[in-house]
Amino acid sequence: MKALLDEYYRYDLHNVGFIERKQFIDEESTLIYGITQSGKTALIKNYLLSHKKSTYLYIDCRDLRLDINELNDSMELFCKENKISILALDNYNEAIKLFEIDQIILSSESRLELPYRQIHLALLDYEEFLAFESKYDSTALNHFFQLGGFPAMHRIPSEERVLYLQSVLQRGLEPIEFSILAQASKMVTQKVSAFNLYERLKSERKISKDKLYLHLQSMFERGYLKSLSKYNHPNAVKKLYLCDIAIKHALVVQKHFGRLFENLVFSELDKHQIECYYDEGIDFYLPQRGQIIIASPFANEHALFKKVEALEGFIVSNRVREVIAVTMNLESILSHPISRIEMIPFERWALGDD
Template structure:
């Protein structure tokens, strides 16, 4: 095992064509970086390590099958002391790995762990602004390209006819069989209200399934950020709306197409990555109470349809003191006069790149 540790220590790290993300790692801060598989956690960490002196860090991929855990845990502390290791990285971390005393510890994992000494950060798939950094040029085709590729960083390197299979293989490798089946149902029902019980009712028609195990698998998908849940405003027990971690999962897992729901899912992810507190309500896609704002997903709206929509929401607008109603569209832009709130139509690309 000491020989394997020496190999890890001496191996040169390589990062090809790294594109900077909005998440930056700082020296002297220990991190746990959480995120779904293939979201860019490893590249982010390696790029950070390459800014440091090589003899100061040790990078270990915990999924390496050559690691014999008992032997590893026996030697890791003394190895770090003898080689004056300041920064230790456990990529694909599992809790059985011993944590030695080092100046900076960085772990990556799909599931957050309970450790008060680590600064917890989440790396999501690319937002629209990060996606544009991968484009060779930014023009009117960029948004359509975003819809085609989704937000996995690797999609720019994969041939168009192989993308769906790539995502399927990535998910089947990362998730267990039941999680995968649940995710397929969520892909079919994205942006709609969906409960674990309704998933159970669907699955039990075609296979033998334990309700308790299914609920645990559903909670696991939420904990790992493969799916996201949106609560109804002031109704915590109401059925939640479900959104996918990336819109590319829809086309990769089901043949059903629904542009409007994909567009809404894309809006949700942008709001999520900007850490907005949000809820849904009847007729309202996203209510942002801290901003007194309603966000509506209306990709092909015109002024007439938007005004009619706002009329149906006036009771909510007045009751909750809404000062801004924003309809996100594909390309229409307008400001509508209204006695209670500022009503605005904004194209997605302008909205996503705004402050």
């Protein structure tokens, strides 16, 4: 094992073209968690490369040559002998024993109960996405629809992106989880229960309810799937969303632009940790802001006004201050007696101060 540790210690790390993210590693021991290809490795390498090479040891725990027992027996002594002060374990395996050292940096898909700083690294929001664009012009939003929030997609030729993402997801998920994700991609923005998914999947493959529920819960916990509760009805069926619309592009031939757009709006709210719910006729209700948000890419004033009329009871009883229709490019303020109504293009809404 010492020979393998020596090999890792001698490695020259490369992190070509790294672009800063909103999250960053400081001098604390840190766990970075997030789904596959969210940028965890790049963040770790960027931090390590700001230090003297002899002070850190970087190990990718997916390396099949690693024997966990031998690693546990030798790693602490190796670090002491080489005066290593920073230990970085990428794709951390919980069977690996941790020990006292100046700084430990771990990455994982899941949040772990460790006394370290915890960083949840989500996929790119729209503001971060723009930093990855070679130029910022009127095509940026359409590009965001095509690529989604996976940082690596900017480096993949357009004709290879679908197969690339399929391969990434197949490597990162168990077969049943990949099937769940493919089925969920057909049902985004709909009210979907675990039983609904089970009914769809059992016709495709042999699976027990218990096994499906277990894997489904894991996918929610790791962030591949997202759900939205109904306001004041926590036991009602939740709406289902993907962590990124690029997954739907990669796994489903049929596209439904309205649903993709709603998922995109949801993702921005989710990445900024904004409390929201759905209700009948309401895509997103933000109680702390007194807002209703409607994902309506091609809204017109007349249709929006009629929609708001149907929601007047909810608006009055919940003291909603404003209704915002997020659109592709339409912009307008409507006069309404009980609430402010505004149509805001997605780009301006996503980059707004709020």
